Amino acid sequence: MRYREKLEAxxxxxxxxxxxxxxxxxxxxxxxxxxxxxxxxxxLAILKxxxxxxxxxxxxxxxxxxxxxxxxxxxxxxxxxxxxxxADLIKNLKTFSxxxxxxxxxxxxxxxxxxxxxxxxxxxxxxAGIDVRINIDENIEVECSPVSLSQVILNLxxxxxxxxxxxxxxxIKIETKILDNSTQVLxxxxxxxxxxxxxxxxMQPFFTTKDPxxxxxxxxxxxxxxxxxxxxxxxxxxxxxxxxxxxxFERYRFDQPN
Ligand SMILES: Nc1ncnc2c1ncn2[C@@H]1O[C@H](COP(=O)(O)OP(=O)(O)O)[C@@H](O)[C@H]1O
Ligand SMILES: [Mg+2]
Numbered sequence: 001m002r003y004r005e006k007l008e009a010x011x012x013x014x015x016x017x018x019x020x021x022x023x024x025x026x027x028x029x030x031x032x033x034x035x036x037x038x039x040x041x042x043x044l045a046i047l048k049x050x051x052x053x054x055x056x057x058x059x060x061x062x063x064x065x066x067x068x069x070x071x072x073x074x075x076x077x078x079x080x081x082x083x084x085x086x087a088d089l090i091k092n093l094k095t096f097s098x099x100x101x102x103x104x105x106x107x108x109x110x111x112x113x114x115x116x117x118x119x120x121x122x123x124x125x126x127x128a129g130i131d132v133r134i135n136i137d138e139n140i141e142v143e144c145s146p147v148s149l150s151q152v153i154l155n156l157x158x159x160x161x162x163x164x165x166x167x168x169x170x171x172i173k174i175e176t177k178i179l180d181n182s183t184q185v186l187x188x189x190x191x192x193x194x195x196x197x198x199x200x201x202x203m204q205p206f207f208t209t210k211d212p213x214x215x216x217x218x219x220x221x222x223x224x225x226x227x228x229x230x231x232x233x234x235x236x237x238x239x240x241x242x243x244x245x246x247x248x249f250e251r252y253r254f255d256q257p258n
Contacts, residue, residue, distance in 0.1 A: 143251035160189035
């Protein structure tokens with residue numbers, strides 16, 4: 001009896017240690033995020049200012065080639081959107097890691113949230129020759145923070161791009177699935193899954209298999225924490241033949257078209 005009690009006490013202690021370690025790592029993430037926010041916000045403001053200047057000066061020019069004009073305008077819009085998105089993401093990262101209140105949750109269309117992530121990553125995908133396949137039920141809304149959720153999906157896409165860009169078969173699939181009590185967003189890529197010893201660690205803060213400068217190992221940690229705050233979960237599905245991450249939301253609804 002005494003022996004079993006001791007075993008249980010040991011186990012509880014170990015769990016507490018693990019929790020503490022996790023909390024410590026996250027507080028490091030928090031400090032790190034605050035530092036990044038400070039360093040990144042100024043350059044972002046400069047980018048934003050220059051993009052506006054470009055747009056103004058460009059409008060004053062008399063360019064007749066319509067096609068070229070559209071391309072330049074589109075490029076300026078992408079710069080603007082990307083700057084805004086990055087500013088939002090940094091704000092979120094700060095809030096999340098300092099355990100402040102998260103922004104309010106709202107029912108948002110999965111399609112719209114995914115589109116934001118796709119717009120930012122589409123040129124990278126097309127350069128890498130990656131086929132992006134989307135199969136999303138247009139009517140589903142999940143309760144989420146749309147900006148953070150786009151960021152989560154963007155993180156998954158960027159991880160996929162990195163993992164498959166040198167493979168022969170290159171595709172990323174994003175689809176929705178409605179279950180009895182939840183809605184899932186599946187993000188699958190043409191990779192052949194993550195080896196079990198690696199898969200067990202991918203959600204840990206600072207775990208990365210990438211070269212220094214290529215990965216920080218906080219993408220999945222932050223993404224998972226963010227999704228949990230949206231009453232959902234983010235998991236790696238080791239049962240899938242191709243590399244698959246599952247986002248699951250308990251709170252969802254169908255926005256039935258009239
Ligand atoms: N789609 C994927 N295919 C293969 N491995 C992946 C994929 N997504 C994540 N991983 C693994 O998980 C690790 C942690 O990912 P993440 O937390 O985003 O950090 P980082 O991208 O900075 O390495 C990656 O280094 C990689 O080993
Ligand atoms: Mg990553």
